[in-house]
Amino acid sequence: MTSTVPAPLPRAADGSQLQAVLLDMDGTLVDTEGFWWEAEVAVFAELGHRLDESWKDIVVGGPMSRSGGYLIEATGASISLAELSVLLNERFEARIADxxxxxxxxxxxxxxxxxxxxxxxLVSASHRAVIDRVMRSLGPDRFTISVAGDEVPRTKPHPDPYLLAARTLGVHPSRCAVIEDTVTGVAAAEAAGCPVVAVPSVAAIAPAPGRTVVSSLEDVDLAFLRSLITGLN
Known part of the structure; x- marks a missing residue:
């Protein structure tokens, strides 16, 4: 199910209960952050440009508009953001096909x-076509809804994707536990008012109020997620 259907208003926060779990995709559930970088390196090589490895931490976890825009500016490549987005999505989809x-x-x-x-x-900055392909591996029945980066006016680090997810589910953002792997995603979830579990994939993420940092999803279970909500009271 996508998030494009009309949505009810969130119901009031219900005491200390966890109402929903909102999960990022790349780098959080699937080990694909490196795939995006490989796609960027390959596409820019075809354009005659070499990407600096240090740029990886800058572009990881962000929307295509930010990462692509940064790389175009950094390399001086003669390509529009729209054209680059098509090439990167095609390369990434081919990489995850099997x-x-x-x-x-x-x-x-x-x-x-x-x-x-x-x-x-499932709340991702990736486009719908990419999300749908990945969900076939994850199991689409595992998710009540999904929100893609090309389905909201502003994607991460803005709160819009997480606010839309909560609204569509009919739950209160403060009763949704979010699991993210990047600073960009964490910023989006926290701006939406959600308690966050950060599982850093590339760059370090520091603990903060309302934010718990763990080394792996192996450290996360339902009891742990419920404790994040009860701990707010």
């Missing part, structure tokens, strides 16, 4: 959430 590697603990966590009927949303 296999999408899951992050450690992802399969177990998704199964546990499904077993306990916890509403879930």
């Amino acid at each position: 296999h999408v590697p899951l992050m450690p603990g992802a399969e177990r966590l998704l199964a546990e959430l499904a077993r306990h009927n916890v509403p879930t949303a």
